[in-house]
Amino acid sequence: LDRSMHEANRISWNAATRQHNSHKGDQAAFLRGGGTTLFPEEVELLGDVRGKTLLHLQCNAGQDTLSIAAHLGAQVTGVDISDEAISFARKLAADAGIAGTFERADVYDWFEQNTATFDVVFTSYGVIPWLSDLMGWGRGVAAALKPGGRFVLRDKGERGT
DSSP, X not given: OOHHHHHHHHHHHHHHHHHHHTTSOOHHHHHHTTOOOOOHHHHHHHOOOTTOEEEEETOTXXXXXXXXXXXXXXXXXXXXXXXXXXXHHHHHHHHHTOOOEEEEOOXXXXXXXXXXXXXXXXXXXXXXXXXXXXHHHHHHHHHHEEEEEEEEEEOOOOTTO
């Protein structure tokens, strides 16, 4: 793994997160009021996760993670490389009154130290291009799943393909 590239990625996402969240208004009020950032296809793919443990890899600032907790009833843990994203996610969870655990870590470092297993591992939209070791990431996902657990990946693709 090229850790210098990972560090550059972290710094870039810190800046991007500040920019993205600067124009989104009061996200805590949106979530408290019953709002969700999930798309119908994500809800369908996730299925019934009520009461299950769910790991959201590369969760960014936690909006989808907290929507999963609030609307689908999962016990959520989000992991992201960005300090800004995780700080925002923790504050958003507290301000919205939605339970969620958020951990700031390079996903590969997190996999190396993780001992927990989850019913569902979820990730979505644009995470694959940021991975420097797809096989290592896949092994980490597999290790984070409970026996019989499910991995859910939702990404954009061309319509009809």
